[in-house]
Amino acid sequence: MSYDKVFLATAFTSRSKKEVDVLEDCLFCIDKEGMIARIAYPGDSDYEKILSGYGQTEHFTRIPSGSYLLPGFVDLHCHASQWAQAGTALDIPLHDWLNTYTFPSESKFSDLAYADMVYTDVVKTLLANGTTTALYFATVHKEASIRLAEICAERGQRGLVGKVVMDLETECPTDYRDADSATALRDTEEFILKVKEVGRTAKQGVYPVVTPRFVPTCTDEVLEGLGALAAKYDTHIQSHCSESDWAHQHVQERFGKNDAEALDGFGLLQDKSVLAHCNFLSDSDAELFAETGSAIAHCPVSNAYFANSVIPINRFSAMNVDIGLGSDISGGFSPSLYDNARQAVMSSRMLEDGVDPRLPAEERGTANSRITIAESFYLATAGGGESLSLPIGRLAEGYAWDVQCLDPSAESARIPLFDADEPLIDVFQKIMYLARPQNIRSVWVQGELVHSLS
Structure with a gap:
């Protein structure tokens, strides 16, 4: 041969x-x-x-x-548009961070020249940090989101790109959201078709991703429609799931159930689904992830700022849930999965040992929670490939x-x-x-x- x-x-x-x-x-x-x-x-x-x-x-x-x-690293959760604000405002609660900094920053991507500048730089930066595959959130802007896919194709990165959908008026700014549910679904379908065309020009593959931002910013109508589009075009799906006290409680109050069950009801949990954070999954939620083949994007640096907890990676892994690493730019300040792999180990040690010195050692932590750098390396490589159902990461x-x-x-x-x-x-x-x-x-x-x- x-x-x-x-x-x-x-x-x-x-x-x-x-x-x-x-x-x-x-x-x-x-x-x-x-x-x-x-x-x-x-x-x-x-x-x-x-x-x-x-x-x-x-x-x-x-x-x-x-x-x-x-192996090249696989970043399972990166807000490409947030590269412009990386390293700022990490000292305030998630809800305030989104509304005060993030949504206004993302609204600038209606300007295609600005989008091209930021997206070119983030793809170049991730490649320089060893990230060969990235699962990207873009913004609500269809044309700019298509441009991100084109940049991935041009630069040679394997990009999985999502046009963000957020249409719930009570939780979205008036100047940064989809006009309505019908427009969001129409734009998403057009985005899927265009990115599939782009992907056919890229040796490494570029893929469209159905991307409800998260349940708190989406109407029931749009969540149901996005589930149907993902099934129609056999696309990957990404969103946030049970990230923080605020986000987790919002879904419980709205639906009387956790994020995982709510997303599953809309057809958004399946073998090509990757959900970021998932810190507050119950055991039954994790079982649902394992049954549907849905994966967790573990974002340890971001979680230290916004998730109000440390995710029990060992427990979910033992339940046969697919797990990989995400940078979560800019909730995570670093574009490097090396930094996130290191933080994954440190956070797991803190979960096992506990953090409140006022408690006795035997009451302070959660036993059998620590992971090693070898396990964290797996999450950054093979775990990411398995989460995306692609032959990468090994x-x-x-x-x-x-x-x-x-x-x-x-x-x-x-x-x-x-x-x-x-x-x-x-x-x-x-x-x-x-x-x-x-x-x-x-x-x-x-x-x-x-x-x-x-």
Whole structure:
């Protein structure tokens, strides 16, 4: 078999939710579609044949010794429009933050030139941070939302893009909402059809996503209509679910049930659904997620500011709920899933140990809540791919060649690797805890180079 590209590298990938595989000095053979067709290990019968056949050709890339490959990250929850306000107003409650800062900021995207500027920059920034796939909220503006999909296609990022729907007058600003339910549904259908056209031009795939902002900003009519559109066009679905005390209680008061059951009643929980936050899911809610194949986008940095709680990731994972990581720009200030992976570990430790020193240790926390950096890495990669039902997030045969190349010796972001005999699994841990964008030398999506510092 002939290959389009062959890489010689040492790499890290998830073996399971809790274990990391070290792929040392392997040959990664990529086909013309950008998929991993073969991984040859030293000692395999065809290893030397592949190396001699490709090693001196333009199709061969040798990753330098001391640099490492990781799967590209999968960001399951990012408000692309909020990149413009990232790092501001994180000290006020969620409801106030939305109405005072976020909705006025998002309303600016009626200006296509402004939208193009911000969206181009956020896609470029996420790629530079190792994020090869992103599930994006845009705004209510149809044309600007289509432009975000086009930018993903042009820049080579695998983008799943949603035109935001919010039409409930009592919870939405008069100058930033869909005109009415019928207009919201018509615009969403036109958006879906246009983005499907855009996606056919992108090797890596670009996808439309049905996107009710969250139950508190949507009428029953529009929620029902969006469920029907998702079924008609077999699209992904995204929204927020049980994020904070305020949002969770709003849905309970309106419907007499939790978000999960309400969303399911409108046909919005299914195998291509990704719901952000989900901090207040009950066990029966989590069982509903597992039954429908719906996934949780865990946003640990954002949750520290707005969710009023720490989500019990271990408990939901044990219930077979698909879970990945999200940056939640700009509720989360950082575009880096490295930062979010680190915070996921820290938050889980705080949940297990508790945070109120006035309580005895045995009463202070929630037992068996902590996760490791290996588990957090899984959430950022393979967990994200499984949540989207796409062959991404792993370095394995049959998966897309979405990878980031890490150079620990970057002058301005050196990772302390001084012992030549340091176990590679320890090198992996140091990368996950210390890597910065300066360390990410190159990024490929679907076999194509989309970012390079060299």
